[in-house]
Amino acid sequence: xxxxxxxxxxxxxxxxxxxxxxxxxxxxxxxxxxxxxxxxxxxxxxxxxxxxxxxxxxxxxxxxxxxxxxxxxxxxxxxxxxxxxxxxxxxxxxxxxxxxxxxxxxxxxxxxxxxxxxxxxxxxxxxxxxxxxxxxxxxxxxxxxxxxxxxxxxxxxxxxxxxxxxxxxxxxxxxxxxxxxxxxxxxxxxxxxxxxxxxxxxxxxxxxxxxxxxxxxxxxxxxxxxxxxxxxxxxxxxxxxxxxxx
Amino acid sequence: xxxxxxxxxxxxxxxxxxxxxxxxxxxxxxxxxxxxxxxxxxxxxxxxxxxxxxxxxxxxxxxxxxxxxxxxxxxxxxxxxxxxxxxxxxxxxxxxxxxxxxxxxxxxxxxxxxxxxxxxxxxxxxxxxxxxxxxxxxxxxxxxxxxxxxxxxxxxxxxxxxxxxxxxxxxxxxxxxxxxxxxxxxxxxxxxxxx
Numbered sequence: 241x242x243x244x245x246x247x248x249x250x251x252x253x254x255x256x257x258x259x260x261x262x263x264x265x266x267x268x269x270x271x272x273x274x275x276x277x278x279x280x281x282x283x284x285x286x287x288x289x290x291x292x293x294x295x296x297x298x299x300x301x302x303x304x305x306x307x308x309x310x311x312x313x314x315x316x317x318x319x320x321x322x323x324x325x326x327x328x329x330x331x332x333x334x335x336x337x338x339x340x341x342x343x344x345x346x347x348x349x350x351x352x353x354x355x356x357x358x359x360x361x362x363x364x365x366x367x368x369x370x371x372x373x374x375x376x377x378x379x380x381x382x383x384x385x386x387x388x389x390x391x392x393x394x395x396x397x398x399x400x401x402x403x404x405x406x407x408x409x410x411x412x413x414x415x416x417x418x419x420x421x422x423x424x425x426x427x428x429x430x431x432x433x434x435x436x437x438x439x440x441x442x443x444x445x446x447x448x449x450x451x452x453x454x455x456x457x458x459x460x461x462x463x464x465x466x467x468x469x470x471x472x473x474x475x476x477x478x479x480x481x482x483x484x485x486x
Numbered sequence: 487x488x489x490x491x492x493x494x495x496x497x498x499x500x501x502x503x504x505x506x507x508x509x510x511x512x513x514x515x516x517x518x519x520x521x522x523x524x525x526x527x528x529x530x531x532x533x534x535x536x537x538x539x540x541x542x543x544x545x546x547x548x549x550x551x552x553x554x555x556x557x558x559x560x561x562x563x564x565x566x567x568x569x570x571x572x573x574x575x576x577x578x579x580x581x582x583x584x585x586x587x588x589x590x591x592x593x594x595x596x597x598x599x600x601x602x603x604x605x606x607x608x609x610x611x612x613x614x615x616x617x618x619x620x621x622x623x624x625x626x627x628x629x630x631x632x633x634x635x636x637x638x639x640x641x642x643x644x645x646x647x648x649x650x651x652x653x654x655x656x657x658x659x660x661x662x663x664x665x666x667x668x669x670x671x672x673x674x675x676x677x678x679x680x681x
Contacts, residue, residue, distance in 0.1 A: 282654060282655035282657075282665065283655075285655065285657050285658060285659070285665075286655055286656060286657035288657075289657040289658075289660075289661045290657070292539075292541040292543070292661055293539060293540060293541045293661060294541070295541045296537070296539060296540030296541020296542065297540050297541070299541075300540065300570070362571075363570040363571035363573075364540070364570055366570075366571065366572070366573045367537075367540055367570050367571075367573035367574070368540050370573065370575075370681050371539060371540060371661075371681070374656055374657075374679070377656065378656055378657070381656075
């Protein structure tokens with residue numbers, strides 16, 4: 241069906257593990273920022289649980305690339321390989337949900353394919369795909385509820401979907417070390433997201449899916465401004481007290 | 487697969503009888519997370535444990551508890567390894583485990599077999615047991631109204647047994663549970679969601 245990817249080398253596997261691990265770690269941290277700030281208690285719990293799933297994935301993936309703590313806490317911004325979508329600030333609740341919708345739809349397609357393959361990611365993917373199915377479902381329910389709800393919810397959800405649209409092209413760029421080409425996931429992603437937005441009464445954004453310099457380079461270590469602030473907070477404790485234990 | 491020796495089977499029982507740190511009514515064996523116990527050289531035992539969820543924070547407490555139980559049983563050296571493959575599923579929870587969950591006030595997971603996560607009903611708001619929905623009391627057990635779909639059994643209230651329950655949130659006190667409410671007795675309850 242698609243091009244047969246060359247047998248991945250160990251270095252490529254580590255690179256891919258870093259990229260996917262950074263996606264999970266950074267999104268987990270963003271969702272963690274909502275603790276104590278979610279609109280209702282159930283959402284507080286839901287977002288924390290999703291963050292925890294992602295953190296578990298991140299720990300396994302980063303351990304495939306090196307020492308998980310060193311990688312999480314001691315790298316500079318330019319050394320992170322996550323896509324720019326996951327580092328975008330939580331914004332209002334609609335932005336958080338739009339980010340979840342775009343990312344969890346992608347991650348579900350990705351893990352589903354990886355689980356069917358024979359790469360070193362197959363085991364984790366087979367486990368995580370079942371968790372991510374719940375993340376995607378959660379995002380879908382909220383997209384429908386906000387988009388097809390009140391005028392304010394509809395307007396805000398539409399605005400959020402449009403604002404994050406330009407970060408979605410990067411998800412499908414080639415990534416060495418996987419036994420698949422992420423570009424192959426794109427048609428299913430567009431169909432799935434388009435279907436949900438349609439049912440929510442929201443227009444599929446028509447802007448470009450990659451920006452000039454602002455989007456499309458997270459995998460190369462180029463990040464958007466909010467990411468540095470996020471890292472400073474995430475790494476501050478570990479860097480201030482090197483080697484400290486509980 | 488190597489057949490475990492009598493001693494290994496005994497040690498499996500010991501490790502398997504350790505209670506789950508978050509759901510202490512269940513043992514690790516009933517939860518289905520203990521994969522194997524192997525005896526190596528010189529009294530060294532290797533245990534394989536699988537997490538329920540990738541990020542399950544209880545796995546470290548489980549490992550420590552297993553080590554302690556085996557030490558108390560006279561094993562000198564214990565290594566607990568976490569394995570991901572094959573992935574744990576709620577189908578791995580034993581019948582006895584399901585019974586204990588219900589008794590503890592948690593609705594046990596429905597069987598999913600190879601179907602993956604049970605698709606939850608879609609709708610913009612809370613899923614109430616309205617007419618025609620799989621959780622309506624009229625829906626017979628094991629069947630469902632789905633045309634060509636394998637509709638799941640209703641999630642029954644663990645307190646009063648009613649099948650008329652609604653989903654409040656897909657995520658609850660831990661990653662493995664969803665929060666529901668019984669429409670008959672009005673009590674909220676946790677549901678060990680299918681994975």
